[in-house]
Amino acid sequence: MCSWTAAESDIAVKNRLVGFLLWQSILSSLIFLAFTMTIVSWRSATAIFVSFFSFHLSQLLFSVSLSTVLSPQPKFRRSLPVLLTAAAISGSLSTVSVCGFNGRLGFKGFASGLFYASFHVYKRRWVLQFPIIQRPLFFSFKMGIPSAIIRALKLSAAAYLFSALLLVFLPHHFSTDLKLGNFFTQHIISYAACFSMFLCWELTHHLHQVLHTKRFIFSPPKGSAAAETNPSEPLLATLEESSPASLLKYLAYLDLCMVCENNVDYWRRAAFFEETGETYKRVAAVCLRPLEQLASKLVQGFEGSSDDKTFSISDQLQSPTNPRQNSKCHELVNDFQVYTWSARALSSLTSRSRKEDRFGVAQLSGSNAAAISTLIACLLAVETLMGKKISLQPSHQLMGAFSTKSATFSTGRRDVRTGKRRDDPLYSKAYAMADVLRTSIYGIVSAFHHEMLTSAKAGLLEKDWITSSKPPFGTRELLLQKLHLFLDFQAS
Secondary structure, three states, rough: HHHHHHHHHHHHHHHHHHHEEEEEHHHHHHHHHHHHHHHOOOOOHHHHHHHHHHHHHHHHHHHHHHHHEEEEOOOOOOHHHHHHHHHHHHHHHHHHHHHHHHHHHHHHHHHHHHHHEEEEEEEHOOOOOOOOOOOOHHHHHHHHEEEEEEHHHHHHHHHHHHOOOOOOOOHHHHHOOOOOOHHHHHHHHHHHHHHHHHHHOOOOOOHHHHHHOOOOOOOOOOOHHHHOOOOOHHHHHHHHHOOOOHHHHHHHHHHHHHHHOOOOOHHHHHHHHHOOOOOHHHHHHHHHHHHHHHHHHHHHHHHHOOOHHHHHHHHHOOOOOOOHHHHHHHHHHHOOHHHEEEEEEEEHHHHHHHHHHOOHHHHOOOOOHHHHHHHHHHHHHHHHHOOOOEEEEOOOOOOOOOEEOOOOOHHHHHHHHHHHHHHHHHHHHHHHHHHHHHHHHHHHHHHHHHHHHHHHOHHHHHHHHHOOOOOOOOOHHHHHHHHHHOOOOOOO
């Protein structure tokens, strides 16, 4: 079953790539025909065919290079120089294809392609952005067309000026003496060719994003023999066996999150609560693993600091005096999307187990306690990264007395340094992650609020809802006191 799943998953990714290349060729054909009929003067059939073929070849070169660098993780890709080279060559070939062979225009196309690829790398546009709401492919693509046209207009104007400045340093034999009318005509055609090329690339990039971030359903067809026996195996096998940074892993976590949160695939979620409890344990494990890794990485990031680790890390966030440590902290947000999907899936699955778990496998296996403990431990680690000091308070204070105090600074520096921290991408990711974790914990607490209050009054809250093993961050006492704050709806 696992080998069949791996083969099917690989085929699914390859089919998306083939579909992307086919739709990209259709878009390129439409734009080429529109440009040829409106801008370029009459040509012979042979010349049009050669231009059409070379233009498609240039677009194919760019599309393939784009597919090699796009990734769900924002880590710097070693293949990015390939995109720079391919875009420059593709730009030169595209310009020559639509405007005719001319050394001056070919150089401008080369410079424009290099400019576009540099902008692509600078803006980190190789990262796949998964949409918050999954829509049909047609509507997802249609929504991005206006922004693609506007961006193509802006980039083509900037690239045209960039290439024009570079032409100043060209040898004299690249320059041409034209009459005033021909001079303006050539520049209009050159700009139109640059805009057409950038429009193709923008639509290609948007199409790639839409096709590769579309949800893939990791399950056999409903009603088939595999669906009746073990419908969860394809999804779990992909989550357990695929490489951490692969697109397949991200699509599997997206599918798991939607199954846990939505009622469209209720039959798939019901299969998680089968009688033996083995499937639920595997599902809980694949949800817990990324969150445990997140807390462990943050702990490693705190190591090597001064004795006051909390203040030291927040101080580096607000005023990065240690570039090496700061860059190490930024590495922790590479799997931000997986962390959020894991937390949401774990919260939804634990909450729904209260009514849908007929055999009580979630409670008997200890997964509920592990879910609460891991989510709270991750929240404490992220809050520490954001600059909050965590300390235990005497038990005679508020129930579950837990104090989270922001790191204090002198009045004269607070506004400036806080502004720097909020502008830091790492802080924004940490803030968003804390919000997801807090919402996930509240989801479980709301579902089991009566049971937790009963355990708290009987003095069994720690035994029932905090795991007995050492948490990935903090102590069991810290987790328990934080849980009391959630029970009082005072955690913020």
